[in-house]
Amino acid sequence: MSQKDLEGFFQGFLKKESFFINKKALQSSYMPETINHREKEIKQLANILAPSLRNDKPSNIFLYGKPGAGKTLTVKHIIKNILSVAKQSSVNLNFLYLNCKLRKISDTEYRIIAQLGRELGRTIPTTGLPTEEVYKMFSDAIENKGGIIIFVLDEIDQLVKKVGDEILYNLTRMNEELKKTQIGIIGISNDLKFADNLDPRVRSSLSEEKISFSPYDAIQLQAILKERCILAFKEGILEEGLIEKCSAFAASDGGDARRCLELMRVAGEIAERNNEPMLKIKHLDEAEEKIERDMVFETVLAQPKQFQAVMYSILSISKGNSYIFTGDVYNIYKTLCIKAGLRPLTQRRLTDIVAELDMLGIINTKVISKGRYGRTKQITVSLHEVVIDKIKRSLEDVLEI
DNA sequence: AGGTATTCACATGAAACTATTCTCTGAGTTAGG
DNA sequence: TAACTCAGAGAATAGTTTCATGTGAATACCTGT
Numbered sequence: 001m002s003q004k005d006l007e008g009f010f011q012g013f014l015k016k017e018s019f020f021i022n023k024k025a026l027q028s029s030y031m032p033e034t035i036n037h038r039e040k041e042i043k044q045l046a047n048i049l050a051p052s053l054r055n056d057k058p059s060n061i062f063l064y065g066k067p068g069a070g071k072t073l074t075v076k077h078i079i080k081n082i083l084s085v086a087k088q089s090s091v092n093l094n095f096l097y098l099n100c101k102l103r104k105i106s107d108t109e110y111r112i113i114a115q116l117g118r119e120l121g122r123t124i125p126t127t128g129l130p131t132e133e134v135y136k137m138f139s140d141a142i143e144n145k146g147g148i149i150i151f152v153l154d155e156i157d158q159l160v161k162k163v164g165d166e167i168l169y170n171l172t173r174m175n176e177e178l179k180k181t182q183i184g185i186i187g188i189s190n191d192l193k194f195a196d197n198l199d200p201r202v203r204s205s206l207s208e209e210k211i212s213f214s215p216y217d218a219i220q221l222q223a224i225l226k227e228r229c230i231l232a233f234k235e236g237i238l239e240e241g242l243i244e245k246c247s248a249f250a251a252s253d254g255g256d257a258r259r260c261l262e263l264m265r266v267a268g269e270i271a272e273r274n275n276e277p278m279l280k281i282k283h284l285d286e287a288e289e290k291i292e293r294d295m296v297f298e299t300v301l302a303q304p305k306q307f308q309a310v311m312y313s314i315l316s317i318s319k320g321n322s323y324i325f326t327g328d329v330y331n332i333y334k335t336l337c338i339k340a341g342l343r344p345l346t347q348r349r350l351t352d353i354v355a356e357l358d359m360l361g362i363i364n365t366k367v368i369s370k371g372r373y374g375r376t377k378q379i380t381v382s383l384h385e386v387v388i389d390k391i392k393r394s395l396e397d398v399l400e401i
Numbered sequence: 402a403g404g405t406a407t408t409c410a411c412a413t414g415a416a417a418c419t420a421t422t423c424t425c426t427g428a429g430t431t432a433g434g
Numbered sequence: 435t436a437a438c439t440c441a442g443a444g445a446a447t448a449g450t451t452t453c454a455t456g457t458g459a460a461t462a463c464c465t466g467t
Contacts, residue, residue, distance in 0.1 A: 110445095110446070110447090111447095304449090306449090345449090345450070345451090346450075346451060346452085348450085348451075348452085349449080349450060349451075352450095367457095367458090368458085368459095369457075369458035369459050369460085370458090370459080370460075371458075371459040371460025371461070372459075372460040372461045372462085373459095373460075373461095374458095375456095375457060375458060375459085
């Protein structure tokens, strides 16, 4: 492209009318003014939290429901409102929101406590101190703050999975030692069965109150989507039936509103880039594929080399036949390591890596028994042939083979 | 034929080990009075 | 003498290895008919 062409391109881009008025309305961080279809939950939550305005410690709350059911949004909405009231009547009420899914922060008990402490305005070194010391600093910080502090632990199941429930026990017990401050906990979890395998003491004190969020049904999704689309898109751009299709699709996939909105946004971006006059249903299909592809690409390339080597091994034998077993993968992997100059890991470690790849949603695994011929993990890769090839090629680059 | 025992090829768990990162401490060093 | 520096001690984590134990069902092996 010559310089003139490029300039022309940008000129054209500027002149071209965008599909979007406000793309933010379709992003998951968007906070609408009012939240629909969650009235019951909002009311419940508000009822439980209200006493905190009179300086009484509210019950600990446990929220659970599938992803994209509006849990986080609802909580944030309520926090916003209750805080503004608290401010007006100068009540000392504080919320601390922590998303436990973000690595780096939540891999260990130490880090979480340190992070919470930092949010309270303490400087706590990332390592070097005994955990007990950090606890001390933390409770000190709390005591200094006074009033009521409520910790919102989003994706709390991830936290427990990684560091165990001891930290929750300590948090719930902390009130006994605090004089000026009371703390409450709001736990948010995607995993419905999560509470079952908690320490009974923690379970009972954490879930003094429970609120469950049922997934949105197709009609609710449709309403939400429509509402956001009006904000996000220009008028008359959406093809007839598009919103219905999108929401029906998301509803059949677990009622995840976040994904539903993302699908719409990406479809819009695709259509816009292709200079299409309208946003059509076929763009939804493209968007779905793109979202998946991007997700896989991103996660795979963000993994350490050993993971990538394992991934490459799996991909290279996944062609055509659908069943791959751990033993096969390990053999391929070993020769691959020699070629790529990596130190081969043990098979034990490989099974863990495979399990982690499964967790990331890049591959699917299932433990099966082949009777006399042993027990193994059946690995399937449910990706498009084209996508597999692309990933393989970029992995070859990264691994230098 | 029907029932039981074996056996395979890993899965799954626990513990221990290694390398690395980070802060803190205190001895040694330096500069100024 | 106070301030500064810097190596080494401690604490903690990530990523593994080692050792030990578990497991589902296709087969091999009996048993009695």
